[in-house]
Amino acid sequence: MSIRQLIIVVSVLLFVSSCVPTKRLMYLQEDGDMIDSSMTVERIQKPYRIQVNDLLSIRVKAIDQDVVGMFNPIGEQNPNATGEERLYYDGFLVDAHGNIRVPTLGEVNVLGYTVEEVREKIEKALLKNYFTEQANIFVTVKLAGIRYTTIGEIGSGSQVIYKEQVTIMEAVANAGDISEFGDRTDVVIVRQYPGGEKRHHIDLTTIDAMRSPYYYIQPNDLIIVNPLPQKAWGIGTTGLSNFQTAASVLALVISSILIFTR
Numbered sequence: 434m435s436i437r438q439l440i441i442v443v444s445v446l447l448f449v450s451s452c453v454p455t456k457r458l459m460y461l462q463e464d465g466d467m468i469d470s471s472m473t474v475e476r477i478q479k480p481y482r483i484q485v486n487d488l489l490s491i492r493v494k495a496i497d498q499d500v501v502g503m504f505n506p507i508g509e510q511n512p513n514a515t516g517e518e519r520l521y522y523d524g525f526l527v528d529a530h531g532n533i534r535v536p537t538l539g540e541v542n543v544l545g546y547t548v549e550e551v552r553e554k555i556e557k558a559l560l561k562n563y564f565t566e567q568a569n570i571f572v573t574v575k576l577a578g579i580r581y582t583t584i585g586e587i588g589s590g591s592q593v594i595y596k597e598q599v600t601i602m603e604a605v606a607n608a609g610d611i612s613e614f615g616d617r618t619d620v621v622i623v624r625q626y627p628g629g630e631k632r633h634h635i636d637l638t639t640i641d642a643m644r645s646p647y648y649y650i651q652p653n654d655l656i657i658v659n660p661l662p663q664k665a666w667g668i669g670t671t672g673l674s675n676f677q678t679a680a681s682v683l684a685l686v687i688s689s690i691l692i693f694t695r
Contacts, residue, residue: 482545504535580593
């Protein structure tokens, strides 16, 4: 094989093996060439069941607001706290035994309950032990935001989104998106269950991701984005960066050949 042929072969191999295909960088791709489309996806969302370390926001309203003041703290531990910090002081943290401490009611077990079931449980207990029907109390129970953690080829850290439901796409965008070296075809979600943690996988490059039971994240999810092989190789993802890498390698190859053939 001549030097010219060797250079061509090395160039082609470097360029082909190093490029990251566009399909691995695009989200929610459809099959076929479609200018416009609509998709109806029937999702059977199982209600979220409260886990240890969840933070709940509980508020009680009544005709006479003075009588429910003890149930609605105003950050007396830190009156200047706002936002998530306020929730830290005013919220009800689920302890290792699955309990929260509610004024007058004491320990209330909420582990494995939905927020609606917790609301009913607290409302019944208050009517039985503290209020009368004439008080016309109104109890609301919510998760104090969807908290999740991201690591790997994505903006790393703990994130909070104050919504009832959060999709994996919203979670990724809120974390700063996946880098060009991140593997979008196999995003790992580590989820907590009463019996322990489980790993789930979702391919964000296909429209089928919207049909996945893991398309909506849950509180305390850990989202892991592993790197593509190109990162370990230390080469670029675009044609220009690959050309520059190939040119550097070819210059080294040619120099070595010239030295050894003299």
